[in-house]
Amino acid sequence: MKRFIYFCFYLLWVFKTQGSVAQTATPTNTPVSCCQGLPVAFPGLVFPQSVGVNATGTTVYVVDTHPPVLKVFSPNGFPLTVVASWSAGQTFEYPDDVALDRQGNIYVADYSALSVVKFDTYLNYVTTIGPIPSYPHGLFVDDQGVSQLIYVVTPNGVYRFDGSGSNYPATAAVTFGGGVLNSPVGIVKSGNLVYVTSQGG
Secondary structure (H helix, E strand, O other), X not given: OEEEEEEEOOEEEEEEEEOOEEEOOOOOOOEEOOOOOOOOOOOOOOOEEEEEEOOOOOOEEEEEEOOEEEEEEOOOOOEEEEEOEEOOOEEOOOEEEEEEOOOOOEEEEEOOOOEEEEEOOOOOEEEEEOOOOOOOOEEEXXXXXXXXXXXXXXXXXXXXXXXXXXXXXXXXXXXXXXXXXXXXXXEEEEOOEEEEEEOOO
């Protein structure tokens, strides 16, 4: 059983799939090749930007920008908590993406603050990664190796931070994509390949 999660305006849509096809929510209950379903109500979302789910599927993390917070839900949409501030009153400015590693640590890319904020599984503040030389839109955490590689996509290209725990370099040089990417917004890595979505072509 898999779940696909999509944003639709201020709703968070959750679709369940069985094997390689989704089970439709229509009365005929006919399997279809793409996802269909009824929305699960995740209350209190105004302008959600991104969503992440922990490895066990028991917790859903959503970054919202009005106000700029990290909201935490159960898979069925029950609100669990909200992270609005941490460590000496620091707050998000414009959280644009959220990602998790295999240990359940949470990473939030803050577009306006030029940084990535890391929390542990209990939502305790761990560290701030950056400053990032350009506005971070999306991030991907690769923790398959000895250290963590955090890829951050920005209008200037993709930056990579290499570290673990609270130990990350203060800055990182652009890794690739400088001068090529046009309005990049999302990033994911599979093997040796990195995929970046670009709104500007």
